[in-house]
Amino acid sequence: MHNSDTDLIYSQAHKQVKNFTFDAQVVEVFPDMISRSVPGYNTIIDTIGRLSQQFVQENSNIYDLGCSLGAASLAMRKAITAKGCKIIGVDNSSDMVKRCKMHINAFKGNTPVTIIEGNIQDMVIENASMVVLNFTLQFIEKSQRQALLSKIAQGLKPGGLLVLSEKISAEDPAIDKVLIELHHNFKRDNGYSELEVAQKRSALEKVMLTDSLDVHKQRLAQAGFSHSSLWFQCFNFTSLIAIK
């Protein structure tokens, strides 16, 4: 594939690589960028759909926090069978939100979806049976992550589910190095050059800060989740489920 949907953002040498933002240029190529950069992305989206069928309760809210183009919201809208539910997608990138609304409106479904432009840290979470943070927490300041997870746990009904997908760092530096190398290999196999991999890494360095699995699990417990488990891992990309 080499058309206007292909991610070529870091293919030429940049004099100075700017911090990564979810701007209009990224929106244009986002589906290509995420599927070539995140191992297991499609499996995770698919599984979010399956989990919604299993966990969404009647007359409750479902939140997709950092919804980007609405992939998780669309998967859930397809899968939810419970009556009287509302899906609320939130993203603070106006470019993402604009395109997301077009994606959502391009398809039909029984469960209504509302897309809101805003900071997920300011959103009220209430009457929720399922909340999705699919590769979003990693862009929130570390010092603010606990407060966000605690607010989510507060807004979930008993038995409610959080899906938390994150790029992680391994505690053991030798293992971390192996996982990073595997991921970079994955990107090269998907057509990214050495230069693209290096420039993207430097663009993300200050804006996407990863935690270890232990830190994530401790935060979930501290937030008030009774159960949590890793259900997916490919290299340093993971997804956890937590039940209130």
Ligand SMILES: Nc1ncnc2c1ncn2[C@@H]1O[C@H](C[S@+](CC[C@H]([NH3+])C(=O)[O-])CC(=O)[O-])[C@@H](O)[C@H]1O
């Ligand atoms: N404070 C914030 N408030 C709202 N949105 C935010 C904030 N910080 C970052 N975002 C938004 O979180 C999203 C992260 S991408 C999620 C993929 C999606 N979940 C997917 O299932 O396709 C992950 C990635 O690209 O690695 C972007 O759209 C940001 O604008």
Ligand SMILES: O=C(O)C(=O)Cc1ccccc1
């Ligand atoms: O591209 C990477 O190296 C990543 O770690 C994942 C990613 C994917 C899309 C936007 C930002 C980060």
